[in-house]
Amino acid sequence: MDDANDSEEGLVKRAAQTLRSLLGPDWQVADMTPGDAQASRSFFDARLQITPPDRSRYTDVLVSAYRSLTPRAVERNVGPIHEILGETSNPPVLLVVAPWLSQRTQNELRTRGIGYLDLTGNVDWSVGAPAIRILTQGASKAPKANGGEETKSVTLAGPRAGRVIRFLTDFQPPYRATQIADEAGTSLPWVSRLLGQLEDQLLVSRDGRSIVKTDWEGLLRARAETYSLLRHNSFVGMTSPHGPQAVLRDLRELMNSKASQNGDRSIAVTGPLASRAIAPLTAGGQLMLYVQAGPRSPDIWADELGLLRTEDDADVLFLRAYDDIVFSRTRQVDGIPHVALTQLVLDGLGGPGRMPAEAEAILQHMAMDTDHWRMSWNKDARG
Structure with a gap:
C-alpha cells in the first residue's frame, strides 16, 4: 500500500472505488467533500453521495477514515459520535473505513450498528433508502504491509x-x-x-x-488463534493392547503406587477424553497425554504403561509439553491429573477433527459457573 493510500484521503478514495465496484456501474458514488475539508475537519474525512440507477433519490454518507482502529478506539471515539448523530432528527449514514479491521473491531462496530469497510474486503454496511445491504468477508489477519494492529x-x-x-x-x-x-x-x-x-x-x-x-x-x-496443539507440541503415537480406558486405569495405579517415590512425574490428560469428563459431546477419540519435553519422556511412560510406538492408528498420543504451564493448576479426575479447563479449551480450539466443537461445549460449561473454576488471586494461589 503506497503512502497516499496510508493517508485518510487515500483511504477515502480507495473506499469510494470499492463501493463503486460493489454497487455496480449503474450506481453513482460521488465525493462531495468540500475543498477545505481538511482545514475544518472535526470527526469526518469525507461526504459521499450515492445515487441509485433510477436516480430517484440519493443518500449522503459521512466517512470516517482510520489508518488503524482498535475495539477500544471504537468504544471511546467512534461510538459516542455515532450516538450523537443518532439523536438528530434525520440521522446521517455513517461509514467507517480502514486498511484492515480485526474481527473484534468488526464485532464492536457491528454491535453498535456502525457500518464499516476495510480495504481487504471486510464490509458490513446498510442504507435504508435507497436500499443497500453489503456484507462481504475479507482478510482475517492484517496484511504485512499494513501498519495496523497485528504488526x-x-x-x-x-x-x-x-x-x-x-x-x-x-x-x-x-x-x-x-x-x-x-x-x-x-x-x-x-x-x-x-x-x-x-x-x-x-x-x-x-x-x-x-x-x-x-x-x-x-x-x-x-x-x-496463534496456537496449534499438534504443531506446537511434538508428539509420539502409541497403540494400547486394551484401549485408552485400560491405559487410564493403569496410569491411576501407577500414579498411586509411585507418586511418593518418583519426584517430578509430570503428566496430564488433555483432548477428547478430558473434554468428555466435563461436557460429553462425542464418543471415541485418542487419549492425549502431556509429558515433559525430554526426548525420552514418551518412551519412559510407554514402557511403564505397556504401550508400543506406532506410525498409524495410534489410540494414545504423548505430547511433549511446549511449556510447563500445561501442568499448572491441573485437576484431579478419578485420581488422574487433567489439564486446567482453560488449557483444555486452548488445546481443543487448536486441535484437529472434532476437538474445536468439544472446546465450544467446554466453554458453555465454564460460562455457566465461573466461580467454580476461576480462582481469586493471592500470594498463595500458585500451582
Missing part, C-alpha cells in the same frame, strides 16, 4: 504469552502487572506492553494500575 512487536504467540493468558483466565481480578510478570516468569515491561494491547482489544480493563476485569473467553479465543 506490533508484542503478540499472543509464544510460551510467555501463553503463561500470561493462562494467568488472566485462571484467576479472577484484581491484580497488577507486577504479579502477572512474577507468576509468568517474564519481564514487567513486556507484560505491560501486552496488557496495553489487550486493553486496546477490550480484553482487559484497568483502574489505575490494577486490572479489574478480564474477558476470559475472548482471551482464550485470541490466544487460540
